[in-house]
Amino acid sequence: MTELAKLALSDGTVFTGRRFGAEGEHFGEVVFNTSMTGYQEILTDPSYNGQIVTMTYPMIGNYGVNRDDVERDRLALKGFVVKELCREPSSYRMTMTLDDYLRENGVIGIEGVDTRALVRRIRSDGAMTGVLSTIDLDDQSLIQKAQQSPHLVGQDLVKEVMPGANTEWNDGLHEISQSEFTPQASTETCDKSYHVVAVDYGMKWNIPRHLKEMGCRVTIVPGNATAEEILALEPDGVFLSNGPGDPRPLLYAVEAIRGLLGKKPVFGICLGQQLLGMALGGEIYKLKFGHRGANQPVLNKETGRVEITSQNHGFALDINTMPEGTEITHINLNDQTIEGIRHRDLKAFGVQYHPEASAGPHDSAYLFGEFRKMMAN
Numbered sequence: 001m002t003e004l005a006k007l008a009l010s011d012g013t014v015f016t017g018r019r020f021g022a023e024g025e026h027f028g029e030v031v032f033n034t035s036m037t038g039y040q041e042i043l044t045d046p047s048y049n050g051q052i053v054t055m056t057y058p059m060i061g062n063y064g065v066n067r068d069d070v071e072r073d074r075l076a077l078k079g080f081v082v083k084e085l086c087r088e089p090s091s092y093r094m095t096m097t098l099d100d101y102l103r104e105n106g107v108i109g110i111e112g113v114d115t116r117a118l119v120r121r122i123r124s125d126g127a128m129t130g131v132l133s134t135i136d137l138d139d140q141s142l143i144q145k146a147q148q149s150p151h152l153v154g155q156d157l158v159k160e161v162m163p164g165a166n167t168e169w170n171d172g173l174h175e176i177s178q179s180e181f182t183p184q185a186s187t188e189t190c191d192k193s194y195h196v197v198a199v200d201y202g203m204k205w206n207i208p209r210h211l212k213e214m215g216c217r218v219t220i221v222p223g224n225a226t227a228e229e230i231l232a233l234e235p236d237g238v239f240l241s242n243g244p245g246d247p248r249p250l251l252y253a254v255e256a257i258r259g260l261l262g263k264k265p266v267f268g269i270c271l272g273q274q275l276l277g278m279a280l281g282g283e284i285y286k287l288k289f290g291h292r293g294a295n296q297p298v299l300n301k302e303t304g305r306v307e308i309t310s311q312n313h314g315f316a317l318d319i320n321t322m323p324e325g326t327e328i329t330h331i332n333l334n335d336q337t338i339e340g341i342r343h344r345d346l347k348a349f350g351v352q353y354h355p356e357a358s359a360g361p362h363d364s365a366y367l368f369g370e371f372r373k374m375m376a377n
């Protein structure tokens with residue numbers, strides 16, 4: 001059994017490292033995440049379907065993995081790249097090492113990569129396709145595969161991660177997040193048990209946990225549910241989830257959202273916001289290398305406050321295409337891109353970042369409360 005692994009990029013760069021996790025070969029869009037912790041939440045976030053994720057923090061795996069910090073029961077990402085894997089993790093919550101976790105879940109890991117050099121390539125040339133392999137270690141062959149692999153743009157990656165049927169969601173937030181840092185949403189109890197239908201394009205579970213914690217009844221429906229199917233459930237509000245890939249091919253979702261606008265309050269997060277923006281008439285473009293991390297500064301234009309946010313996206317709404325009636329409520333302070341929109345008359349709003357955190361700061365958890373207020377009025 002070989003211990004080596006290689007990551008080849010479509011620009012011809014090859015990184016050699018040591019294998020951990022599963023063996024095999026996968027292609028994906030190579031992206032980077034700047035979070036210092038939260039690797040288990042990142043690994044289980046379905047929005048990484050189709051991507052090979054590089055962690056910029058130099059040591060990963062030091063607290064192992066546990067049963068609770070999961071955003072889904074399946075790993076959708078295509079590979080995991082780290083500078084140094086911690087082989088002697090320690091945490092009272094730990095049930096397994098990261099190495100074993102990736103092996104059990106069939107995800108290839110590579111360690112010993114100069115992640116700073118890799119990130120500089122992605123930052124200067126933009127996100128690109130790569131191939132991660134433990135079975136083919138021939139540079140030229142891997143580069144060729146990276147160049148011939150399909151690009152993530154234009155593909156519907158939601159259909160691979162969305163659920164097949166409706167389900168009820170019953171879990172609140174984990175006890176560990178109920179400390180002195182308790183998210184504001186959980187302190188806002190509903191005066192009545194609002195029924196939220198959550199459209200699942202690959203939803204992170206901390207979102208329905210927040211809604212449940214607030215006292216809502218939560219029904220999860222597949223990402224391809226029609227407006228009629230959603231309205232038949234008689235929701236008080238509709239939530240549009242995060243999800244993987246390019247939003248532009250997801251015309252079935254845009255059509256469903258158009259059928260809901262003006263009839264029910266709508267709240268979207270990340271992909272959900274992008275689809276909401278498209279339904280309102282806005283256009284999407286691909287960012288050069290995206291925002292992925294747990295400390296992205298966002299200006300709330302209404303309050304003037306800066307929220308430190310958790311993010312994971314490679315596409316964005318084009319600020320110049322947002323139609324009349326749609327306000328830009330939040331702006332990214334690093335690159336001035338759209339981070340939040342609202343249409344008052346249609347009772348719809350969305351954010352590009354992740355108020356559910358997991359992992360990340362809880363500055364924006366108030367947005368779940370905003371959704372509750374919208375359902376109340």
Ligand SMILES: NC(=O)CC[C@H](N)C(=O)O
Nearest residue numbers: 242243245270271314315
């Ligand atoms: N986390 C998400 O919902 C990501 C949205 C979309 N797939 C993007 O990359 O921009």
